[in-house]
Amino acid sequence: MNYALLDNKPILLLPENYNRIPFWRMAARQDKVRCPVCASALRLHAGISFEPHFFHPEGAECPLLTENGPAPLDSLQAIDEMAATAFQAVLATTVEKDHSEDNTQEPLAFSTKEHSEASLDEENTTAIGSFRLPKKRTIGSSTTPPPPAPKPPVFRKRLMPKKTISHMAEQMRDQPLHPGQQQAVHATEGPFLILAGAGSGKTRVMTARTTHLICELGVKPNQIMVVTFTTKAADEIRQRIARQLPAGQARELIAGTFHSIFYRMLLHHQSDRWDQQRLLKKDWQKWRLMRETGALLGHDDLAALKETEITEALGIVSRWKNEYILPQEVAYREASNDAEKRAIQLYPLYEATKKKHHWFDFDDMLIGCYEMLRDDPGLLRRYQDRITYVMVDEFQDINRIQYETVKLLAAPQNNLCVIGDDDQSIYGFRGSNPQYILGFTKDFPQASTFTLEVNYRSHSSIVSLGYSLIGHNRERWAKECQSFHREEGDTYLFEPEDEEEQASRIVDEIIHRREQGAILGECAILYRTNESARPILERLSEAGIPFHYTQEEDSFYQRQTVRWTLNYLRLALNPDDTDALKEILSTLYISAEMWNALRSQAIIEDKPILHVLPHLTQIKPYQRKHMQQINEILTACKDVPPAQALELIYEDGKLRDYLKKRAKDREDGRERWSDELQQILAASKRHASISDFLAYIDQMARQEKEWRTMRPLPDEAVHVLSIHRAKGLEYDHVFLPDLVEGALPHEYTLDELRKGGSGALEEERRLLYVAITRARRSLCIGIPRERFGRKTRTSRFIAEMGR
């Protein structure tokens, strides 16, 4: 139903007031939205593909519902009529009452506004007769026309592709391998480049090619090396092949990622040197090593470096190593920025320290294997004799050191088949380079090239959106593409108010699809940056929907800025909360040493520590004034909604000033703290009281521990993952949040663009292309109108791909 009562006033869900949905959603959570027939609390369901509506929660008893739960579909109309009559009755009495009490009452669409907004309207408007006009506007005499009203956000619309691609011919349908795929399977000798678009069956072709080599051509499985991008892909190929081969044979196949195959070789020949106990797996292990080394060697500048600076520099070092650029080669390089300068300084030191302690990192495995084969011709020969066929999947993401090693192994026969899609190269920051796929035929002039251009995965409008977008990249191999599926598919664009509402809409949509028969495991939410995941995970948790999520960052609520902010709120509720006060002392410029003095004073005066703060003798007059203010602010915060309290704490309480100064002192130019403040603010807007908000956060913090250990069955949980991790995977329903400038394309990319480089923008476009092409049937793209409390701009990619 699209009508309900809010505080006994009728509200109507009509397109012109859909912008009220976040507020009504919150009111419904607080049981303030009621059914006009039975007066029970209603919930609001506002997803993406369907009209928003109010509904009775499970177990409600209402004439609108049958005894056995919601009424069957065929009686819906009768129910609607019944409710509408009841609603009209309330409406009539309300309007009558309103007219008799106040003849400036707004029309129905506006009578539903919440009080704060209504009073704001009164402040900013002037009453003339029964009309309200905005202040600072004159009537009639003005020659300048009023500025056009901003376009209302799009609640939901179909996103139509800019270019429509053709369908595959009817007579070629329904065969396990189509002619192009068959050709790729049967061409086995010599170098071979398969350029394949997204969803064109690369995995299928690799599997079929391997079985063809073994079953038709009698090649032994241990003579074939298949390199995949993920262990999961290697396992999948092995499983598929196992179904077609005698027992045990599939296990002999040399299949895996570059790292796993090369590491096995290293362990076999140099087991002492490559003991996995000596592997530096995590970034923190590396930066700690560097910091300690710096201190030991008396490099004060190194010891003073921040964790982020060391990690950033080691990222550059890793890229150099993947490009096989050695420390001595970078020594004389002119650094293009500070990070590169630090990397030049760190690289030799990092390598020497590792060597001294016999440690190694993942990049060393690649270099180690390459050098082992290059420097031992006898060993190389043995491998070359044994491995007679080499296949490399996701070749667009290969880096130099991997490519050089593959070339060594494939020689001299060069039965080297590489499969890739230059449009899906998304690991530039790790040293991978689409130039290797684009230049393969130069390295192997005798190579045959095939293209696979039919997309078998996605419904046609999804394929068209992907190709409309990627066509804007200059550095690419142009491909003709066709769609196997004739169904158009669902492609939606929606513009929620902010990231919180965006998460609510996605989750409501998933609930709706589940009711329509969709499997949760076939729904995926793909994000560009980790920040996008938080509200989504929280909303999934609230709705009790299981999900798969690999924690990639620290918990949001454990971050320093967030902890400080929440402790201010805790103190507002309870000035006796000593733990909270102790944590925020530094933000008040009170040293930890004063804590004991404060406690003694509080005991003597029998007051909360917060209240004795202004009376401390050790503090300066300006501090005393600030402490008094803090006490006043926190007292004022107690009874206001958390969002209002946060504004007071940020501004009047000067928390924002403190964080800004702190970031400046640490020369940490990144505005992460500011985004974090805005994220807390956005989250708080969904709660009416501080206690409600803090209880919610405690619950989320508890649930987060469960998220880390939760292992639901694949089909029974929604997938929440980064676009990078989604490569090679596919889902029926894909949701892409935050298609705004600064998120996708990422802020770093925009920085590079401002400096004149366009390479990073092309990689971001490829990233979005990968995301879009993961979807089989439906794709929903969210454009929150605010993110981190700031107005957003729609991602430039939207206009490139659709209309």
Ligand SMILES: Nc1ncnc2c1ncn2[C@@H]1O[C@H](COP(=O)(O)OP(=O)(O)OP(=O)(O)O)[C@@H](O)[C@H]1O
């Ligand atoms: N000849 C075919 N007929 C019908 N379906 C096919 C055919 N070939 C592949 N498919 C299906 O198309 C989908 C995509 O195939 P696959 O995952 O092998 O593509 P891919 O090229 O590896 O994709 P991507 O690079 O985008 O990850 C799969 O669901 C697969 O089963």
